[in-house]
Amino acid sequence: MMDAMEVKLQTLPRQVAGVLARRIASSGVTGGQGPSEQQILQEFGVSRAVAREALKILASLDMIEIAQGRRVVLRPAEEWDYLSPLLIDWLPPEQMREILAEAHATRIIIEPAIAAIAAKHMTKENLERLGTLLAAMSASEDNADAYLKLDLDFHMEICRAAQNRILDRFMYSSRWWQMASRRISNQMPHALPSATEMHRAIYEALLARDAKRAEEAMRRHLKITTAVGLPP
Amino acid sequence: MMDAMEVKLQTLPRQVAGVLARRIASSGVTGGQGPSEQQILQEFGVSRAVAREALKILASLDMIEIAQGRRVVLRPAEEWDYLSPLLIDWLPPEQMREILAEAHATRIIIEPAIAAIAAKHMTKENLERLGTLLAAMSASEDNADAYLKLDLDFHMEICRAAQNRILDRFMYSSRWWQMASRRISNQMPHALPSATEMHRAIYEALLARDAKRAEEAMRRHLKITTAVGLPP
DNA sequence: AACATCCACTTGTCCGATAAGCTTATAGGC
DNA sequence: GCCTATAAGCTTATCGGACAAGTGGATGTT
Known part of the structure; x- marks a missing residue:
């Protein structure tokens, strides 16, 4: 469950979402495959519930698109929700x-x-x-x-x-x-x-x-x- | 798990969130206590994961505020996210x-x-x-x-x-x-x-x-x- | 080559359990 | 009696495992 040393400022899903969002925003890549639940589990060592919630946060910012059976896809940066305080901090x-x-x-x-x-x-x-x-x-x-x-x-x-x-x-x-x-x-x-x-x-x-x-x-x-x- | 007869148009959490949102928007009440996870479980007969996701959706519209240990509270209607297509449909x-x-x-x-x-x-x-x-x-x-x-x-x-x-x-x-x-x-x-x-x-x-x-x-x-x- | 079937992978939902944080009430001391 | 501190009970947060449902590609047949 991530590093036990670090102070808990935010909820775990939001922290994970922050890391993923920064990575996506920095990479500049768009349209390809996004992070899957499995990848998040392994990389961050969090439970599936946390991984799912993190992805839901990114979806609420219109950064990714989630659909059953399909892999997560990265949405074009022009349509991200720049009105959200979360996204601003993660750019x-x-x-x-x-x-x-x-x-x-x-x-x-x-x-x-x-x-x-x-x-x-x-x-x-x-x-x-x-x-x-x-x-x-x-x-x-x-x-x-x-x-x-x-x-x-x-x-x-x-x-x-x-x-x-x-x-x-x-x-x-x-x-x-x-x-x-x-x-x-x-x-x-x-x-x-x-x-x-x-x-x-x-x-x-x-x-x-x-x-x-x-x-x-x-x-x-x-x-x-x-x-x-x-x-x- | 709700009524098995009805067609699945949207994901379950979104359907639940829709019912709750309509109820909140119609009631006009603001500032008081919102629906708790337990209440949603009992009323809709869904799992806790679904109830939680439904609440997260309402929170992403700034309709409610969620914090650990505290009950969900209804946020003032002036600050709801009227730019969201979800909220528009639920008014x-x-x-x-x-x-x-x-x-x-x-x-x-x-x-x-x-x-x-x-x-x-x-x-x-x-x-x-x-x-x-x-x-x-x-x-x-x-x-x-x-x-x-x-x-x-x-x-x-x-x-x-x-x-x-x-x-x-x-x-x-x-x-x-x-x-x-x-x-x-x-x-x-x-x-x-x-x-x-x-x-x-x-x-x-x-x-x-x-x-x-x-x-x-x-x-x-x-x-x-x-x-x-x-x-x- | 076209089509149908099956399989592997992904997300959706369920269940049960423990941890962490807040509120309230209760018991104790002053 | 009043204040404080502890504890109980409620809430949300996180975990783990399981099965269902949907998609896409591989496989195999015609």
Whole structure:
């Protein structure tokens, strides 16, 4: 049962799935045969139940395809579930950076549109929570971790106002991207005060229910964040 | 082991997960205790392995949370994975219609932006494939099923040109939404010729690498589709 | 060469047992 | 009486072995 020495951070199937996923993602091979239950048993020394669950995890990420009687096959990488926090963590560094850059590009498309819609649907409660978050951000500019959490909540609160569960889901995934992004690039503590200013600009546009202004404020905010936080 | 009479369309865990998911989605309850392994064993008469896999499926949709020693808990419906084709099929009709409407609203946000980006990245191969698809659509206007597949491929091909795997993933999910949408509303055979015209307008804008025009053509196309294909 | 049969391999499902973690209740000490 | 600590009982995690069911290729026949 793997190495008894190592600390148990995650469930066994997830650890096995992680090793397999990294291997698949690094190899770049696609379309061929994937790992079979038997191979996993022998290589990792785990029970068949664990091997099966590990494969099920990879299947839920659309990395492999499982069918009775047939061998596991590797699915094309273009269709993997890059919205899953699991997959993000298992990608090799270069691919991870690429995905995070693409995720940010997608934010620049979606979030201004969200802000525009939200401006028209904002309730008093939404605005109150945004105001509270803004004050907390202003007071947390010396704590990058706390600030990030408030930042994420701020954007999520705006999305909630747009009342669209598909967009909600996108923002939910965005949470993991940004946490991963911060893990690999620990800079931008100096940018926090200016970030608060930009958030305030968004807030005030929403307060005035000015869709155009909210959209533009959000776009400016995200474009500047690109230049600061991510590699070219 | 359930009813031996019924045909085996899907794997057993998935069937069980479907029943449980429908029950959870219909009840509207959230935050409380979810189904335990023992309860599933007794109610469905399946083995523990099947019960566990069924729960794992629900967990992969973010519908429940599983942890050793603790009982399964129901997660808030706002964070379910509405991008999954499984969940879509398991929602009660009203919720399904709501989600499909929200999905279409999201398409109107994202796809025009995709078209604008794609216009600048279009390769000769992309344009050739689009042209082929367009011709096939024109010849399939009497076959709604075939037309839908070509339609989906057309939009996907444009997205591919934008070279963004997050957007790719979104379009991949969009595939299931539209197939579900067609399943519940079987109209719009008369709209196919005009749909081809709109697709051609998009194609020509891309051919001219005119981002603004492609964006606007895509937006018009999707807005008209809204009025025809979905309930208000 | 075409076709039917059989066999080996793979995944699906079942059963029973032990380990590990959490919650609650109970017993003890203060 | 209140608090703490231990223990009991529930939950999920992992193991091992067995058989069923489906697929694909090898085999063999016509």
